[in-house]
Amino acid sequence: MSTRLFELMLWAAGKTVLLSAxxxxxxLAIGLLVCAAKLSPRKLLSIPATIYVSxxxxxxxxxxxxxxxxLLPVLGxxxxxxxxxxxxLSLCTAAYQAENLRxxxxxxxxxxxxxxxxVGMSPWQQLRRIRAPIAFRLTLPALVNEMILILKASSxxxxxxxxxxxxxxxxxxxxxxxxxxxxxxxxAIYLVICWLVxxxxxxxxxxxxxxxxx
Numbered sequence: 001m002s003t004r005l006f007e008l009m010l011w012a013a014g015k016t017v018l019l020s021a022x023x024x025x026x027x028l029a030i031g032l033l034v035c036a037a038k039l040s041p042r043k044l045l046s047i048p049a050t051i052y053v054s055x056x057x058x059x060x061x062x063x064x065x066x067x068x069x070x071l072l073p074v075l076g077x078x079x080x081x082x083x084x085x086x087x088x089l090s091l092c093t094a095a096y097q098a099e100n101l102r103x104x105x106x107x108x109x110x111x112x113x114x115x116x117x118x119v120g121m122s123p124w125q126q127l128r129r130i131r132a133p134i135a136f137r138l139t140l141p142a143l144v145n146e147m148i149l150i151l152k153a154s155s156x157x158x159x160x161x162x163x164x165x166x167x168x169x170x171x172x173x174x175x176x177x178x179x180x181x182x183x184x185x186x187x188a189i190y191l192v193i194c195w196l197v198x199x200x201x202x203x204x205x206x207x208x209x210x211x212x213x214x
Contacts, residue, residue, distance in 0.1 A: 144201030
């Protein structure tokens with residue numbers, strides 16, 4: 001493989017990481033809101049949140065991407081394919097992250113909440129000092145796993161015209177007639193990226209355990 005072709009693969013890998021990172025960040029923000037709605041005692045909030053989670057977890061991501069990409073122009077919204085891809089990935093991962101976070105918040109020991117009530121902590125103080133830190137620590141492995149899944153699932157955004165790592169491998173394979181080489185390189189790059197994310201997550205877990213034990 002020439003240096004130029006390898007540089008193209010690395011450029012595509014960088015775009016994959018960028019779009020995935022943006023989608024994960026947006027998805028986490030949406031997921032927090034959906035999680036809060038599902039935990040709310042108000043049916044007006046919890047029922048729509050439950051429907052959202054069921055919808056985006058039940059429909060394949062590929063179908064979601066195609067629907068969003070084709071629906072936006074019908075609504076008169078013309079956006080670049082990158083934006084449509086981010087929208088699809090973000091809405092999908094938000095549903096999974098909402099459930100991960102909900103599990104974390106529900107796992108916070110009830111005794112800690114009762115103790116916080118006894119010392120007069122407000123609901124906001126309880127959320128900031130007790131519930132959110134514990135819930136995040138409990139759900140961190142699941143959130144890291146979701147990051148890895150989105151990185152790999154980003155290979156699907158090529159169907160809406162995004163030139164990411166998998167699409168670049170397809171294009172170079174077609175132009176050079178060397179599919180085994182380029183798909184092997186793409187697989188190796190995905191492996192390295194996911195290994196780095198998993199390693200970062202493990203490091204964050206150790207740091208959080210160390211911090212909580214002090």
